[in-house]
Amino acid sequence: MSSCTRLLYFVKHRSLWTHVRRNVTTWSPVGAAFNAKPYKRLNLLEKNVGLFGVPELSCPAGFQEATKTALKSTRRLVDKVISGPSGVETVESFDQLSDGLCKVADLADFIKVAHPDPAFREAAEKSCIEIGTVVEKLNTNVELCKSLKKLLESPDTVSRLDPDSRRVAELFMFDFEISGIHLDEKLRKEAVALHVKLLDLNNEFLVGSHQPNRIARSAIPEHLHLHFASEGSFIQVGGLHADSPDNLVREIAYRIYLYPNADLMECLEELLKCRYKMAKLVGYDSYAHRALKGTMAKTPETVMSFLELLTDKLSERTATDFTMMSNMKKKINPLNSELMPWDHPYLSGVLRAERYNIEPSLYSPYFSLGACMEGLNILFSQLYGVSLMSEYPSAGEVWSEDVRKLAVVHETEGLFGYIYCDFFQRQDKPHQDCHFTIRGGRQCQETGQYQLPVVVLMLSLPHPTKRAPTLLTPGMMENLFHEMGHAMHSMLGRTRYQHVTGTRCATDFAEVPSILMEYFASDYRVVSQFARHYETGQPLPQSMVARLCESKKVCGAADTQLQIFYAVLDQIYHGQPQKRSTTEILQEMQNKFYGLPYTPNTAWQQRFSHLIGYGAKYYSYLMSRAVASMVWKQCFVQDPLNREMGERYRREMLAHGGAKEPMQMVEGMLQRQPTMEEFVDALVSELNPNFETFIMDSEG
Numbered sequence: 001m002s003s004c005t006r007l008l009y010f011v012k013h014r015s016l017w018t019h020v021r022r023n024v025t026t027w028s029p030v031g032a033a034f035n036a037k038p039y040k041r042l043n044l045l046e047k048n049v050g051l052f053g054v055p056e057l058s059c060p061a062g063f064q065e066a067t068k069t070a071l072k073s074t075r076r077l078v079d080k081v082i083s084g085p086s087g088v089e090t091v092e093s094f095d096q097l098s099d100g101l102c103k104v105a106d107l108a109d110f111i112k113v114a115h116p117d118p119a120f121r122e123a124a125e126k127s128c129i130e131i132g133t134v135v136e137k138l139n140t141n142v143e144l145c146k147s148l149k150k151l152l153e154s155p156d157t158v159s160r161l162d163p164d165s166r167r168v169a170e171l172f173m174f175d176f177e178i179s180g181i182h183l184d185e186k187l188r189k190e191a192v193a194l195h196v197k198l199l200d201l202n203n204e205f206l207v208g209s210h211q212p213n214r215i216a217r218s219a220i221p222e223h224l225h226l227h228f229a230s231e232g233s234f235i236q237v238g239g240l241h242a243d244s245p246d247n248l249v250r251e252i253a254y255r256i257y258l259y260p261n262a263d264l265m266e267c268l269e270e271l272l273k274c275r276y277k278m279a280k281l282v283g284y285d286s287y288a289h290r291a292l293k294g295t296m297a298k299t300p301e302t303v304m305s306f307l308e309l310l311t312d313k314l315s316e317r318t319a320t321d322f323t324m325m326s327n328m329k330k331k332i333n334p335l336n337s338e339l340m341p342w343d344h345p346y347l348s349g350v351l352r353a354e355r356y357n358i359e360p361s362l363y364s365p366y367f368s369l370g371a372c373m374e375g376l377n378i379l380f381s382q383l384y385g386v387s388l389m390s391e392y393p394s395a396g397e398v399w400s401e402d403v404r405k406l407a408v409v410h411e412t413e414g415l416f417g418y419i420y421c422d423f424f425q426r427q428d429k430p431h432q433d434c435h436f437t438i439r440g441g442r443q444c445q446e447t448g449q450y451q452l453p454v455v456v457l458m459l460s461l462p463h464p465t466k467r468a469p470t471l472l473t474p475g476m477m478e479n480l481f482h483e484m485g486h487a488m489h490s491m492l493g494r495t496r497y498q499h500v501t502g503t504r505c506a507t508d509f510a511e512v513p514s515i516l517m518e519y520f521a522s523d524y525r526v527v528s529q530f531a532r533h534y535e536t537g538q539p540l541p542q543s544m545v546a547r548l549c550e551s552k553k554v555c556g557a558a559d560t561q562l563q564i565f566y567a568v569l570d571q572i573y574h575g576q577p578q579k580r581s582t583t584e585i586l587q588e589m590q591n592k593f594y595g596l597p598y599t600p601n602t603a604w605q606q607r608f609s610h611l612i613g614y615g616a617k618y619y620s621y622l623m624s625r626a627v628a629s630m631v632w633k634q635c636f637v638q639d640p641l642n643r644e645m646g647e648r649y650r651r652e653m654l655a656h657g658g659a660k661e662p663m664q665m666v667e668g669m670l671q672r673q674p675t676m677e678e679f680v681d682a683l684v685s686e687l688n689p690n691f692e693t694f695i696m697d698s699e700g
Contacts (some may be wrong), residue, residue: 015569020367020444026578030377030406033390034421035469035534038402048396051120052107052438052454058122063108067127070104071134073097082143086151091165094148094172095497097138099451102498104438105131110436110456115399116426132657139179140192148173155213164659168497171294171658178290180282187281195279196661201271208264209609212238213256220252228253230237242345247333254342258602265606268582270535272573275615288574291616296662300571302676303619307564307571310622310680311593314564317557317687322595324351325555341596344562348555356551358471363548366531367477369423370627372648375530376484383646384492385411402463408491417441419455423461424470431460433479435514440498453502455490456481469534474548481521481550485514492650493657505658507592507617509665512631513625513654519632522549523640536635549690551573556687560622565594569605574616605618626679627666629686633669646654 048058058068077097081090104127112124138144143679151157152169161169173596176182177379180191214234216539217225227249229236241253275287284290288300297303322339325347331339332350339347352358373388380386391409398405420438425431434457437509441453459480464470472480489510490502502508520526524545531540572578578585582605605611611617631653652668667673 026454028377029391030388031370031374032584033370033404034085034373034423035368035464038404046395049394050396051111051399053397054107057107060119063104063120063123063127065128066104071102072099072129074134074138078138078141078144081147084147086089086147086154086157086409088161088165090147090151091161091169091172091497095442095499096446098172099440099442099498101131101135104342105135106440107438108435111399112436113430114422114456116229116428117399117645120399136179136195139175140181140188140415142181145173145176145181148176164496164500165661168499171499174293178282180278183281191278191281192361194274194281198271198274201267201274205264205267205271206609206612207362208261208322210266213259213261213275221248223247224252240342240345242342243349244346247329247336247343250342250346251340254340255599255602258599258604258607260603260625261606263698265582265603268606269372271611272582273577275574276577286575287572288616291574294661295617295620296627296666297619299617300575303571304568305624306676306679307568307619309676310683311561313431313558313562313680313684314561317684318561318595321348321555321558325558328354339596341594341599344555344558344596348559352551352554355554356547358474358548358551360475363474363540363544364471365533365535367469367474368534369464369472371530371532371534372480373476374524376481378529379526379641380488381411382641382643384488384650386416386488386491387411391418401423402426407546408488415452416494418456419487419491420454420456421459422456423459424463425460429624430458433459433483434632435483435490435503437490437502437504440501440504441490441494442498443496444502446499446631450494451498453490453493455487455502457487459483471534477515478518478521482514485517486510489513489654489657492654494655495657495659497659500656500658502657505656506662507614508620508623509627509662510623512666515621515625515628519628519636520551520640526640546690551688555686560687561594565590566608566610567622568593569608570611570614570616570618573605573611622683623679626682627674629682630674630678631666632670633682 001085002577021219049055050057050062050107054062054066056066076096077093077100081093081097084090084093105465108124108127108131112128114123115121115124152173159165179195180188184190203581212229214231214236215228217233217235220235224246225235225242227241227246229238236372237253237256237519239253240257241249244250244253272287279285279287279290284291284293286300288303292299292303297306325343326337327337328347328350329339330342356444380388387409391405391407393403398420400422402424405421406419406421408416408419410416411468422429436456436458437453438456439451439454442451444451459476461470461476463470486503493502497503498504522545523544528542532538533540571588572585572589573582583603585602586605590596590598615619635649636642639645649669656665
């Protein structure tokens with residue numbers, strides 16, 4: 001029996017789980033794999049297959065070899081594109097060229113932050129730099145661009161292209177154009193110089209935005225020193241301490257951490273100026289206009305309309321939230337009762353805790369990691385006919401022995417790809433939850449086979465103990481579902497071209513599949529399928545899930561308004577140049593779009609690191625949430641495990657990656673054209689209380 005046939009056999013004949021008479025849950029293989037401690041490899045003579053099964057990467061030096069091979073293939077493909085005839089083969093060669101570089105660069109991009117061995121991290125970093133330099137040269141290769149331009153300017157040739165090939169060709173051309181390749185030689189050199197300068201400014205701002213500020217120890221009360229790191233005669237403040245119950249600690253942290261750094265402020269001003277110059281040089285009205293091309297929103301005007309309308313419809317609820325926080329502050333601290341920006345996160349948490357008993361430790365025993373993985377397995381099986389099958393990685397395939405490997409298998413279509421689960425905390429590992437594409441899916445013309453996608457999900461979960469498996473808080477469980485939404489987008493987005501595979505789509509659409517998974521994670525009909533006490537097997541009570549859902553709505557309008565403020569600030573910074581400082585802009589926008597007073601001698605924008613990766617696109621999370629909300633309410637709220645809707649969702653939204661206009665995918669799923677007002681109403685309606693919750697609470 002072939003390995004794929006065996007996988008299909010297990011998918012069709014597995015027992016999802018059973019309960020023995022003592023009422024203790026017995027997990028299926030995927031649940032058991034994640035609730036068990038990692039199995040230590042005993043055969044030390046087993047052949048090292050290299051990271052992710054890439055033979056060269058059995059040692060750090062292999063990165064140089066893999067890079068060399070990729071660059072050799074790149075030169076061959078560039079020659080082929082330039083000298084070959086125009087047609088679909090041109091697009092295929094471009095994608096093959098991109099794929100060869102991405103397979104090394106994306107893998108190296110992950111290893112440079114995740115591998116515990118500094119030698120591997122350093123080697124991966126060098127590969128990233130080397131391939132990045134080549135990509136920059138390719139983006140300014142005039143002959144390469146001409147071959148694509150020739151294709152797209154020939155009506156006869158374009159008419160013979162299928163929609164996916166035409167869209168991918170246009171996306172590659174967009175990459176050329178934003179590099180200024182269509183300009184004359186003098187302006188092209190200016191564009192290249194601006195690009196190089198922006199790379200340096202981006203890095204400088206990103207590093208600086210995370211650096212701590214310090215102040216003389218004598219400047220703050222001695223009894224508060226223990227809350228901060230010490231550095232000789234100075235106190236270091238490396239964050240906002242937003243959850244501290246001590247009002248003075250929060251205020252001190254806010255004022256010091258956000259105290260303006262002249263060099264960083266100058267860097268930000270120069271960065272925004274260079275982005276505007278670059279956008280104007282390549283033919284756009286502003287950087288925001290350039291950044292929003294191809295997104296659901298399309299223009300900065302649409303984004304601002306969305307944010308202003310949302311602000312208007314939330315205004316009464318936001319005012320009510322701030323009143324509740326203000327009253328709570330008076331109750332806690334009568335002598336210093338003015339509501340300030342450093343109070344918002346803490347007081348909203350206090351109000352949630354007071355209204356609903358949502359102590360995480362009450363929930364965690366029901367959310368063992370194995371149970372949650374089992375829940376995902378059941379959900380995907382019901383919606384798509386897809387199962388997560390635990391596989392034992394080969395020697396050298398993973399970078400840490402606690403990394404788990406999952407094969408994603410469809411009940412009739414076979415193996416879809418692999419997800420590597422790097423879930424546990426370890427020294428020097430970034431403390432973040434994220435999804436990495438290691439290899440994109442594509443149809444390989446050279447072999448006639450489909451290149452299976454490979455992704456990594458990175459979380460920072462506690463290790464299992466002798467007495468218990470890894471237990472997740474509700475927030476951790478929701479994050480797991482969120483990140484798995486990205487992973488399944490990568491697995492089910494079986495596109496012809498890797499340039500548009502899975503999550504390689506418009507930023508304001510990319511978060512829709514992951515946010516939609518949060519709705520499944522909050523629905524008792526889904527949660528009841530897997531949430532069992534790890535010791536007794538007892539199910540999580542429905543009233544606890546209801547209280548958890550309702551607690552998220554407490555101060556929800558104020559929380560959303562804060563995100564609107566950040567998104568507006570991002571749009572204004574990337575719009576037309578302003579004859580005022582970034583701080584003056586912030587002060588005005590904070591008063592207009594947030595409501596809590598600006599604190600003199602602070603510069604929150606110098607900590608706004610999202611300006612680098614999400615420049616002019618910070619609104620994306622709000623818009624993605626609006627779309628996810630509409631999809632949930634229209635398609636899944638009646639029956640979250642409905643296979644027909646799951647198949648429609650796969651067909652209309654997940655299957656295309658970025659090969660289709662994002663709004664067309666939304667319209668295909670909703671089977672109508674939604675308006676901006678409907679997007680806004682979807683977000684506002686999320687804050688409405690659920691009457692059933694109060695009935696259950698009164699009964700409980």
